[in-house]
Amino acid sequence: MSWLTKTLSSSIGKKVLMAITGLFLCSFLIIHLMGNLQLFKDDGGYAFNTYTVFMTTNPLIKTVSYVLYFSILFHAVWGIYLEYQNKKARPQGYAMSKNQGSLASRNMAILGTIIFVYIAVHLGDFWYEYKFGHLPYVTYTESLSTGEVTAIETLPDSYTQEVKMLETFNEAEGTKSITVKDLYVEAEEAFSKPLLVIFYVISMVVLGFHLLHGFQSGFQTLGLNHPKYNPLIKKVGIWVFAILIPFAFAVIPVYFLIK
Amino acid sequence: MDLKLKVWRQKNAEDKGGLVEYQLNDIEGHMSFLEMMDILNEQLISEGQEPVSFDHDCREGICGACSMHINGEPHGPDAGTTTCQLHMRKFNDGDTIFIEPFRAKAFPVIKDLVVDRSAFDRIQHAGGYISVNTSGNTQDANSIPVPKVNADKAFDAATCIGCGACVAACKNASAMLFVSAKVSQFALLPQGEVEAKDRALNMVKQMDAEGFGNCTNTGACEAECPKGISLENIARLNREYLSASVTTDH
Incomplete structure (x- = not known):
């Protein structure tokens, strides 16, 4: 066995893999939220839809997205494997147990499983629809002099599913037209269903609990524990990752439902 | 009553x-x-x-x-x-x-209530010691300067009595708090430095072989430890183990 497999298959190494993939997924949440905040722009989805094209065509982002898909799968499968091992370490339980440790820290596997189901549903709603579904197209016409944008639902013949964005200039009228798949209208449609909105909101609460323990636990596993920066890790874990980010994500479906 | x-x-x-x-x-x-x-x-x-x-x-x-x-x-x-x-x-x-x-x-x-805790002994045998020359020229420990803060932390770790309460309290039956205390008490002192890398590697290896679970940082061990051993030691063990993994020749 090479030194690397020996290290990574030790109990500490196995946890390091969970910590690295988990913290990487945390960093993704920040990027994902920043992009999604464009849904709140009252521009008929112009900013969001053009951003979507950028995110699905930029080669660097595409590469990172494959790392992301792998991390999600790995973190989930590896987490369940570790939970199975941990259960095996105590074949017979206690008749009475006080269960020390926070509720979140004791239930990471269950919380993680719910999040995994959520991710599958979420990818089905948007990623699959965008890639393989039949989304309507929208043409945004921007006046180059005033910057005013008008949106018209279109379905030009020349469009196939492969075409992500078509940009045309009309010099005579001084306008720029961009035709893109309308993922914004897909969000509007999906979040008009109250049950789906409730599922999204609950999932974000679950995500908050998962990160309440997960974020700071990742640093501890990597050996990053020091009185100088522990308070910062704890504060960021609680206020940013367990509260702010899940809350902001949860607001999106609710915003579309009541809009 | x-x-x-x-x-x-x-x-x-x-x-x-x-x-x-x-x-x-x-x-x-x-x-x-x-x-x-x-x-x-x-x-x-x-x-x-x-x-x-x-x-x-x-x-x-x-x-x-x-x-x-x-x-x-x-x-x-x-x-x-x-x-x-x-x-x-x-x-x-x-x-x-x-x-x-x-x-x-x-x-x-x-x-009944008696359990076999010899797994802890085997973990100790794997590296929970320092080698000292006892042929008559043993150096006085006080002649080696130790920073006060390290001496205090090493002493705190050394108060572990190896009772196994950490394992009993952990939902994963992990022995990380015990092993981290035993590694820390030497890792922080100059006398323990010589064997520090092999100690971390070998004690973790033995811990895994004994069938203890993996640490998920719930903190139950620290809460139940009769000697108040800190989770800080587990982070130190993680550092010691990972740095030993990438720096030893074997």
Whole structure:
């Protein structure tokens, strides 16, 4: 066995893999939220839809997205494997147990499983629809002099599913037209269903609990524990990752439902 | 006070075992938990029954021999206390007390409340020591300067009595707090530096071989440790292990 497999298959190494993939997924949440905040722009989805094209065509982002898909799968499968091992370490339980440790820290596997189901549903709603579904197209016409944008639902013949964005200039009228798949209208449609909105909101609460323990636990596993920066890790874990980010994500479906 | 005890009875390692209820009257608050167990055993012997087996030795909280999972907690409800130092005044008249052995695959039950904790001994043998020349020219330890902060941390880690409460409390039956204390007490001192890398690698290897679970940083061990060993030690063990992994020649 090479030194690397020996290290990574030790109990500490196995946890390091969970910590690295988990913290990487945390960093993704920040990027994902920043992009999604464009849904709140009252521009008929112009900013969001053009951003979507950028995110699905930029080669660097595409590469990172494959790392992301792998991390999600790995973190989930590896987490369940570790939970199975941990259960095996105590074949017979206690008749009475006080269960020390926070509720979140004791239930990471269950919380993680719910999040995994959520991710599958979420990818089905948007990623699959965008890639393989039949989304309507929208043409945004921007006046180059005033910057005013008008949106018209279109379905030009020349469009196939492969075409992500078509940009045309009309010099005579001084306008720029961009035709893109309308993922914004897909969000509007999906979040008009109250049950789906409730599922999204609950999932974000679950995500908050998962990160309440997960974020700071990742640093501890990597050996990053020091009185100088522990308070910062704890504060960021609680206020940013367990509260702010899940809350902001949860607001999106609710915003579309009541809009 | 009068108490109802639910005690785990198990004849041997193969026996399935189960909780047996006993009524014990006129227990005084000044008694230690083990003295209460002694009285239970006197009562059982006088009734012609087999007394309850349990581990004990110094009865002053420093040897790490006593164990028992009392009302859902290793060493019972009092913080920073071993079972032998737990007073019966922590309980009330009419209470029902659950008394179970420490539970872990790596700590198999031998009989009743006695579990085999020799896994800890084997982990210690794997690296929980320093090599000192004893041929007459042993250096005085005080001649090697040690920063005060490191000496304090090493001492705090060295207060681990190896009782196994961390394993018993952990939902994963992980031994990380024990191993981290044993690694830390040497890693922080110049005398321990020589063997620091192999110590971290070998003790973790033995810990994994014994079948303990993986640490998920719930902090249950720290909360239940009778000696208050800090989670900071687990982070240090992680650092020691990972840095040893990438810097040793083997």
